[in-house]
Amino acid sequence: MRKPLLVIASFTAVMLALGGCASSLTGESYSRGEARSVQTVRMGTIVTLRPVRIEGTKTPIGAGAGSIVGGVAGSGVGEGRGSAVAAVIGAVAGGLLGAAAEEGVTRTQGVEITVREDDGSMRAYVQEVQPNQVFRVGERVRILTVDGTSRVAH
Incomplete structure (x- = not known):
């Protein structure tokens, strides 16, 4: 039960960090x-x-972070080959979600x-x-x- 919580906390931390990396596009920012x-x-x-x-920005960071989190989350499902398949599916889904989250968080x-x-x-x-x-x-x-x-x- 603690593993999904850890994955969610890690993903949230990465997305917050991405928001802090976005450069400002205001007229007062140099x-x-x-x-x-x-x-x-x-x-x-x-x-x-x-x-x-x-x-928003579309860097490899969002997709990469999402893939890692999704892969770790997916590996916790099932055993043996099922766990490996779930890890791959989790990594792909996490990469897509991570990329979308990065773009959404940095959109202004x-x-x-x-x-x-x-x-x-x-x-x-x-x-x-x-x-x-x-x-x-x-x-x-x-x-x-x-x-x-x-x-x-x-």
Whole structure:
């Protein structure tokens, strides 16, 4: 009875760790390499806003962790060949579930911000939604670009 509990606890710990590994896609988040770099700043006016969903990460970590947990859980079923077959089935199912869990845990809500820049060009920017940051159509904003990464800020 303790083995399934251990497997569930291990899987939960791995999924929580995966959530902590996800990089932030907000307009206020900078990578270490971007810090202290010169940025190009352009000004513009928001023309449209549209909610979007930013898909989660799809690394081998989720599938690998799920496979291990599923294989261990499956090996506890039956004896002999039955245990080996259950371990393989558990590993495959665990890998699929682990990959789906990783993508789901790291998926975020985003916003597509279309801006008419002062030079007349229109560009759309997608970034993660932050609870304390609300954009409005007609609002003047800054577009900051460093190393090919752009963000919209108030």
